[in-house]
Amino acid sequence: MKIWICPGSFDPVTMGHIDIIKRARKMCDHLIIAIGVNDEKKATFTFDERKEFVEKCTKDMDNVEVDTFEGLLINYASKKKATAIVKGLRAISDFEYELQMALLNKKLDEKIETVFLMTSINYSHLSSSAIKSIAKYDGEIKGLVPDVIHDDIYLKLKKGK
Numbered sequence: 001m002k003i004w005i006c007p008g009s010f011d012p013v014t015m016g017h018i019d020i021i022k023r024a025r026k027m028c029d030h031l032i033i034a035i036g037v038n039d040e041k042k043a044t045f046t047f048d049e050r051k052e053f054v055e056k057c058t059k060d061m062d063n064v065e066v067d068t069f070e071g072l073l074i075n076y077a078s079k080k081k082a083t084a085i086v087k088g089l090r091a092i093s094d095f096e097y098e099l100q101m102a103l104l105n106k107k108l109d110e111k112i113e114t115v116f117l118m119t120s121i122n123y124s125h126l127s128s129s130a131i132k133s134i135a136k137y138d139g140e141i142k143g144l145v146p147d148v149i150h151d152d153i154y155l156k157l158k159k160g161k
């Protein structure tokens with residue numbers, strides 16, 4: 001069975017992430033959405049909240065599982081017997097960071113590949129942080145996040161104030 005990992009902060013999951021998830025799940029037998037800690041970012045939503053958001057958005061995707069992990073991604077991927085890590089690339093600005101991660105992860109475990117999918121043009125401007133800024137100031141995020149989590153994002157942001 002071909003198991004792939006789609007890692008990220010998902011703080012929160014966006015339409016851009018969902019686009020990558022939908023495409024990646026067709027390329028493997030089982031796709032694990034792995035919500036992890038990015039040491040360079042301070043998360044707004046808790047692990048549980050982020051997991052709940054992704055679960056709501058992927059509940060009809062039969063070969064998709066949602067999980068959280070702490071520690072190194074490559075160790076998690078190896079534990080899950082994954083053959084590849086899949087990530088979305090939006091722009092040149094993503095490339096340098098993602099290339100470094102891919103090369104380091106390859107150095108740590110050469111059996112696990114990193115696969116990049118180019119984000120669809122419709123979502124190339126999207127980021128979780130932009131969505132949080134818009135929602136925090138009561139801007140409209142419809143179409144930027146899946147409808148099933150639209151209201152939850154405003155509610156949870158207000159609760160965290």
Ligand code: PNS
Nearest residue numbers: 007008009010036037038071072073104
């Ligand atoms: O959505 P993000 O913020 O780009 O996701 C980044 C994430 C969480 C996938 C990345 O920071 C990560 O893999 N964190 C776990 C720690 C790790 O393995 N770091 C890489 C060392 S080479």
